[in-house]
Amino acid sequence: MKTNDSVLHIGLVGLGNRGQELLKLALLGRDNVKIACVCDVYEDRVQAAVDLIEQMDGYRPLGVTSYEQMLIQKPDAVVIATPWETHIPFAIAAMKANIPVGCEVGGATSLDECWQLVHTYEETHTPCMLLENCCFGQDELMVLHMVRQGLFGEVVHCEGGYRHDLREEICFGEENRHYRLRHYKNRSGENYPTHELGPIAKVLRINRGNRMVSLTSTASCARGLNAYAKEKRGEHDLLATYPFAQGDVVTTVIRCAHGETITLTLDTTLPRPYSRGFHVQGTKGMYEEANRSVFLPDSGIPYEFHNASEYRERFDHPMWKRFVKDGVRGGHGGMDGLVFDAFFAALQQGKPMPIDVYDMAAWMSITPLSEQSIACGSMPVAIPDFTSGAWCSRGEEEEWAYSLTQGKE
Amino acid sequence: MKTNDSVLHIGLVGLGNRGQELLKLALLGRDNVKIACVCDVYEDRVQAAVDLIEQMDGYRPLGVTSYEQMLIQKPDAVVIATPWETHIPFAIAAMKANIPVGCEVGGATSLDECWQLVHTYEETHTPCMLLENCCFGQDELMVLHMVRQGLFGEVVHCEGGYRHDLREEICFGEENRHYRLRHYKNRSGENYPTHELGPIAKVLRINRGNRMVSLTSTASCARGLNAYAKEKRGEHDLLATYPFAQGDVVTTVIRCAHGETITLTLDTTLPRPYSRGFHVQGTKGMYEEANRSVFLPDSGIPYEFHNASEYRERFDHPMWKRFVKDGVRGGHGGMDGLVFDAFFAALQQGKPMPIDVYDMAAWMSITPLSEQSIACGSMPVAIPDFTSGAWCSRGEEEEWAYSLTQGKE
Numbered sequence: 001m002k003t004n005d006s007v008l009h010i011g012l013v014g015l016g017n018r019g020q021e022l023l024k025l026a027l028l029g030r031d032n033v034k035i036a037c038v039c040d041v042y043e044d045r046v047q048a049a050v051d052l053i054e055q056m057d058g059y060r061p062l063g064v065t066s067y068e069q070m071l072i073q074k075p076d077a078v079v080i081a082t083p084w085e086t087h088i089p090f091a092i093a094a095m096k097a098n099i100p101v102g103c104e105v106g107g108a109t110s111l112d113e114c115w116q117l118v119h120t121y122e123e124t125h126t127p128c129m130l131l132e133n134c135c136f137g138q139d140e141l142m143v144l145h146m147v148r149q150g151l152f153g154e155v156v157h158c159e160g161g162y163r164h165d166l167r168e169e170i171c172f173g174e175e176n177r178h179y180r181l182r183h184y185k186n187r188s189g190e191n192y193p194t195h196e197l198g199p200i201a202k203v204l205r206i207n208r209g210n211r212m213v214s215l216t217s218t219a220s221c222a223r224g225l226n227a228y229a230k231e232k233r234g235e236h237d238l239l240a241t242y243p244f245a246q247g248d249v250v251t252t253v254i255r256c257a258h259g260e261t262i263t264l265t266l267d268t269t270l271p272r273p274y275s276r277g278f279h280v281q282g283t284k285g286m287y288e289e290a291n292r293s294v295f296l297p298d299s300g301i302p303y304e305f306h307n308a309s310e311y312r313e314r315f316d317h318p319m320w321k322r323f324v325k326d327g328v329r330g331g332h333g334g335m336d337g338l339v340f341d342a343f344f345a346a347l348q349q350g351k352p353m354p355i356d357v358y359d360m361a362a363w364m365s366i367t368p369l370s371e372q373s374i375a376c377g378s379m380p381v382a383i384p385d386f387t388s389g390a391w392c393s394r395g396e397e398e399e400w401a402y403s404l405t406q407g408k409e
Numbered sequence: 410m411k412t413n414d415s416v417l418h419i420g421l422v423g424l425g426n427r428g429q430e431l432l433k434l435a436l437l438g439r440d441n442v443k444i445a446c447v448c449d450v451y452e453d454r455v456q457a458a459v460d461l462i463e464q465m466d467g468y469r470p471l472g473v474t475s476y477e478q479m480l481i482q483k484p485d486a487v488v489i490a491t492p493w494e495t496h497i498p499f500a501i502a503a504m505k506a507n508i509p510v511g512c513e514v515g516g517a518t519s520l521d522e523c524w525q526l527v528h529t530y531e532e533t534h535t536p537c538m539l540l541e542n543c544c545f546g547q548d549e550l551m552v553l554h555m556v557r558q559g560l561f562g563e564v565v566h567c568e569g570g571y572r573h574d575l576r577e578e579i580c581f582g583e584e585n586r587h588y589r590l591r592h593y594k595n596r597s598g599e600n601y602p603t604h605e606l607g608p609i610a611k612v613l614r615i616n617r618g619n620r621m622v623s624l625t626s627t628a629s630c631a632r633g634l635n636a637y638a639k640e641k642r643g644e645h646d647l648l649a650t651y652p653f654a655q656g657d658v659v660t661t662v663i664r665c666a667h668g669e670t671i672t673l674t675l676d677t678t679l680p681r682p683y684s685r686g687f688h689v690q691g692t693k694g695m696y697e698e699a700n701r702s703v704f705l706p707d708s709g710i711p712y713e714f715h716n717a718s719e720y721r722e723r724f725d726h727p728m729w730k731r732f733v734k735d736g737v738r739g740g741h742g743g744m745d746g747l748v749f750d751a752f753f754a755a756l757q758q759g760k761p762m763p764i765d766v767y768d769m770a771a772w773m774s775i776t777p778l779s780e781q782s783i784a785c786g787s788m789p790v791a792i793p794d795f796t797s798g799a800w801c802s803r804g805e806e807e808e809w810a811y812s813l814t815q816g817k818e
Contacts, residue, residue: 270695
């Protein structure tokens, strides 16, 4: 299968919840994108996806149950939405076949696979992007835009979290063939760092003049899933007393090359409202997602809860200004649409991927590093420099948010 | 000087900002308390305090410039409001003279002085209380009251902070003989842990069936004070380029004996609104100060920002219910009044101090332990058991909030 100038033929692997969501909310209905092939190990999911695509976009893609079969088709790019532990191996296999990769988020299983990812890219130069939708959130981009204009002064501390009550999905998702339970039974660490770390890494120019150098990670006891299973299914449910490895709350503190600190909180097994806890503090002001506020004494806008929205008119990111004008579309409040817009635009224009393999390796490496630190009693562990020194000289031209939007406002 | 049954004669040492505030907002105007003696190394402060007491309460106390002179007077108790580094030495000296102690908050300078504090108490049995006013905050006590009733389920994670823009006081407070600057020039650590840790320690029953076992601490770079001094006094001001030791934001993660985790954030040198970031999460619900909310799915009260106030009628702590009915008085929204009420009541009734030397040593030890961890690259360090094993059996009867309020609602 070959691309013509205007249409990208995509292979989508992984047709569980996220894969189905991507079809509906981010992939189908695009003029310049066709889903040429869909893949999952479960035949019923494959059939359902083929039917969905016919119903929504009017054609039937090829459906396969093996990833190798998909790669043989040579799509113009693959989109990976499989369980976490296959993300990097599947990305590597595609790059080796010279097929560009867009990869859904999750943590790595080892440092070694992060290095393999980087080495494969450096050998093949096949484009590979981590599809971190939260880098495209409206407030995340507004804050980035404000930071780049110097409004917060020098940024010295950021916080973020994946604070999302996933108890039902974890405990009972296996009935839907979900993969989270096995991780919570067996591993303890910051298993989902990129939703919060991605936007922070952009703010702090990680891999572009800065890098993450070390972390500590501390896990609480695991009580949330037991209590939930007991409440929902009674005390004799196997999960009501299962000795889960994963602590309910994992706190990771990262130190960067220029002394900035980042606190990440994974918090997925207790009852709570959703939050990514995005928090940016500089020498002139701060942003706090917890109460949707910007504190900028010099701005003339009074500080109060919810006042972030008052900054939108002046400081919304150009990408979002355009998006709001054109009509927000795509899942997760538009972020899913934007992240794929960026991926496809970079592919079609031959531009650098806005979230590249160095970002992907560094962000995903937090998971195994966090597991190591927890295993050793919160010992500080070094975060590898996956750019092998290039971070000191990689500069503004690599800065995705600006390169994607310059001159387009 | 001797006490009669109804009146306590108090010595107050330290007449800077906090000492003056305590006189006006917590000590004067009480029927059962007289300030018998005031002490400061600065003669002008002593005279001002003597004049203030005459003006407000109608008598002139003795004024001295040496702490030894004050102890010789044998007041019924001393209240210590001096710079941080003298808190524990002054408390020890008073206990050795059999004079009960109420001590203002701050961090310790060494683990050794924490042990000395405990040993001196165990030798003398002189009552000694840390005057942690934030343990008496309305929301802190409401949350504690709700936790004790099981509403949050099993509490597994707490957060707190001392997030207070002190740049003016630190940079220019020396002109008012303030002591913070020397700490920020020379030390780097969690220098003020107890405002947030105190209420959390009560929630988690620290020293009463639980204890803090280890911590890691990470400091950001120090940029806030330089930027502030430069902005206020120009780039040639000495502080505009002073290489401060204290990082702007210090994140400390504590692990407790039963696996609960506590994240503390010291954040005093960047522009920001005040917050203690109090946050309590259990298997059934959570409280979050950042948006003044309670999330309790089973409560029937809808979750939204600011909804904590809707829980007050049902769950306000009995101490606060009474306080609100009688008329809130005292500094810091009433907390200063309540903490002294508790101290004086325990003294006069011969009851255990609600925040005792074991609490004081454990909470204040976080400062030198944090410095050690930071000095060793965020190395985990063990937190001593200052109760020498007694924490396993010290129980409910020691639980101050309940013992102070039982049967009095």
